[in-house]
Amino acid sequence: MTEVPLTPTGNDSVDRVLELVAGLESRPLEEHAAVFEEAHTALRRTLDGA
Numbered sequence: 001m002t003e004v005p006l007t008p009t010g011n012d013s014v015d016r017v018l019e020l021v022a023g024l025e026s027r028p029l030e031e032h033a034a035v036f037e038e039a040h041t042a043l044r045r046t047l048d049g050a
Helices: 012-026 029-049
Strands: none
């Protein structure tokens, strides 16, 4: 699979989530759901703080 370069959003919280999700390929499939849950929680926290 071709890796797509990440473009920073300028929002540190969102950029950390993008990096977390971008690293899924190197993690076992069993961990993917937990990573998406973590990403969702972090994004929700960021939106709630806006």
